[in-house]
Amino acid sequence: MAHKTNLKLLLILVFSLGIFLINQNNIVLAQSSYVLPYPSAMPGSIFYRVNLVKDELYKYWYFGDFGQFKYSLRMSDKYLVESKTLFEYKQYLLGYQALLSSDAYFSRTNPALISASEKGKNISEKKNILKEAAGKHVEELKQMKLIIPERFHWTPEKKMPTDLGLWDKIDNSINLRKKNYD
């Protein structure tokens, strides 16, 4: 009798596992609700230069601590998406550079909030936004790591070759964000 019950339990377990494996792709595990922007113009496009000028001007439009926080996060998002797109097209050097820019902007977000807090502004909501954004960035960075090689040797014409540690860079970027995520 006990043998039969064990068999039943085993069947239920196997069946459940089967269902789980079939639906594995549909399961969402603690994904961030933060939404990243669409990729904008890519390096090489004439609009890319126009966007660079526009972004430089926006730096002054987004004055104030909250303004600088928004600007830095917006730019960090933009370069992260750009980096991902470039990696997907195997433009590793450009993607690497975009990721450097994304990191540089991301590292400016928290100081802007600290400055706002020192001036007596309530930053709790902005902190939550930053946490959400960091979580989303980490998700994207982990996906990017799956599609790029560990290292990339770049040899430009008439210039010194460059060795890019892509995975190390991704890990650094994840760590930078995790400081805000955890």
Place this chain on the structure above:
Amino acid sequence: MIRYFPSIYALVSIIFVIFSYLFVDINLLYFRNFYSGISTDLRLITSLSYAIFILIFFSSYLILLKNVQTAHIKKIIIVSCLGMLLSYPAILSYDIFNYIGTSKVLFIYHENPYLQMPIEFIGDPILMFTRAANKVALYGPLWVFLSGIPYAISFGNYFVSVFVFKIFVSVFYVGIVYLIRKLTNSYFSILLFAANPLVIIETFVSGHNDVVMMFFALLAFYLLKKKQLFLAFIFLLMSALIKYATLFLIPVFIYAAFQTINNRKLNWDRIYFYCFFSMLLVFLLSIFREEIYPWYVIWPFTFLVLIPAKKKEIYLFIALTFGLMLSYIPYMYSGSYFGIYRFLRIISIFIPPVFLGIYLFFQKNFKLNK
């Protein structure tokens, strides 16, 4: 009777000022001592009282228009200004709090009000009563900067700043009256604008910035008439940087400027009528943007008063201003902007001008038949 008119008008204005404090919001901590709850507890009585006030104001206005006397004009303007300035501003609209909120974002928090909404400054006490706190600055950059003047004068005291804002706006009302006098030299025109209950209430009670925008627009056309084209253009631009609506005046301005450059004679009544028509168009287009706000009627009305010969249009517009003031009643009575009350609001706007239009039409036909 007409001799005592300024005294009667002053008395009614004072009672209206007291009446306005029945509408103090419970969340408005700076006015908490004035809170009574009457406007929400006795909605029928307050709505009826408001309707009676509007009837008295408009009846007085019509009596004044029939008895244009220079001595009375000055007295009534002064009485209206001083009386209504002391009223509680949010009896009909909360916009003045929005102006102060936007000003605070820029001058206190040093953030860009076109990017940061007042609601982002969690814990700020103004969020308890400021409506549309979830919107970035709605007005042009010149208004945002100008609003720093009353804010600075009030030294950050919210209670004081409400009244300083109203005084600041009313300076431009006086400016408009001065320009109307310069442009028309007609006391009828001055009275039409200066004593109109909607203009007075929306400026001195609610503190709306529409008179600021219209002052610069009118100044632009005044300077154009004086053939100071560059200055005129600058002031038109300043007007558009208050609230954008006067951008619609640009075609008329270009036409008038072109004629002036070519030394062609201009029919200024026609120019004012084009201006009136352009602003009427923006006023009507506002229906599609959100809804008709009563104070928007100041835009076309400012130009219409410059053509006192257009009696029919003027009286139709007075009827419209009356309807617009009545349109506050459905919300006052119900506390709702939706459903049947929205419909009643629209109906109350258009009933007076439609009825007057029908009356004028039949009167004309009757005269023709006679």
